[in-house]
Amino acid sequence: xxxxxxxxxxxxxxxxxxxxxxxxxxxxxxxxxxxxxxxxxxxxxxxxxxxxxxxxxxxxxxxxxxxxxxxxxxxxxxxxxxxxxxxxxxxxxxxxxxxxxxxxxxxxxxxxxxxxxxxxxxxxxxxxxxxxxxxxxxxxxxxxxxxxxxxxxxxxxxxxxxxxxxxxxxxxxxxxxxxxxxxxxxxxxxxxxxxxxxxxxxxx
Numbered sequence: 001x002x003x004x005x006x007x008x009x010x011x012x013x014x015x016x017x018x019x020x021x022x023x024x025x026x027x028x029x030x031x032x033x034x035x036x037x038x039x040x041x042x043x044x045x046x047x048x049x050x051x052x053x054x055x056x057x058x059x060x061x062x063x064x065x066x067x068x069x070x071x072x073x074x075x076x077x078x079x080x081x082x083x084x085x086x087x088x089x090x091x092x093x094x095x096x097x098x099x100x101x102x103x104x105x106x107x108x109x110x111x112x113x114x115x116x117x118x119x120x121x122x123x124x125x126x127x128x129x130x131x132x133x134x135x136x137x138x139x140x141x142x143x144x145x146x147x148x149x150x151x152x153x154x155x156x157x158x159x160x161x162x163x164x165x166x167x168x169x170x171x172x173x174x175x176x177x178x179x180x181x182x183x184x185x186x187x188x189x190x191x192x193x194x195x196x197x198x199x200x201x202x203x204x
Contacts, residue, residue, distance in 0.1 A: 012064070019060025022068035027051055029076060037079065070100035081110045084117035090128035094135040101159050 005011060027047050034043030050056060060068045077092035093110050096103035111128065118124035143152045186194040 015064040016061060019064065019066070019068040022072045023051075023056060023060060026068070026072045026075065029072075033079065066100050070096045070103050073099075074103050074106055077110050078106065078113065081113035082117065084114065084124075086114040086118060086124040087127045087131040089114050090131035091135045094132040095139070098136065098139050 002011070027050065030043055030047040030050065034046055037043070038046070056068070059065050073092040074096040077089045077096065080092060081089035089110050093103065093107055097107065111125075114124055114128060115121050140149070140152075143149050182191075182194045
């Protein structure tokens, strides 16, 4: 439609709409499936808390980040694994990981939950592996068809090249970023300078 990513309102809408749709889908899921999992009253309060969370409002609708497209299938995958639906959990987990790599941190929880809920544990692991591979294969088809396979591989390989965990975000990850950064540049800059950078020192 617009391979050059021409700037404008249409691009803004196209970038932000998937996140907004993911939020709405999660609200519907919370109200629908949440009643079975935690009861009607708790599900309603969870939906309201999620919907009115300022971080959620800003994350997708304002900034256009990918977090909702990752977090929604990931949350549903946890619930599916807890209910013993290993293949569904693996499909959703794969979608989440391919959307944003941070979903990998939740993968062990999903695998263990599905494994513990299954009567035939080895079969459930095989089901998860097969479902995950099939989902990934389907997700890769458009890239291969457009001749963008090498671009995608290069983009994914960059995930291992970053020297920071959380940039300037105000969370625990920033502390580890600071430590890693100090250890990285300390010998070159000197330890005093490395430990007292200005705010822009971590945002390259």
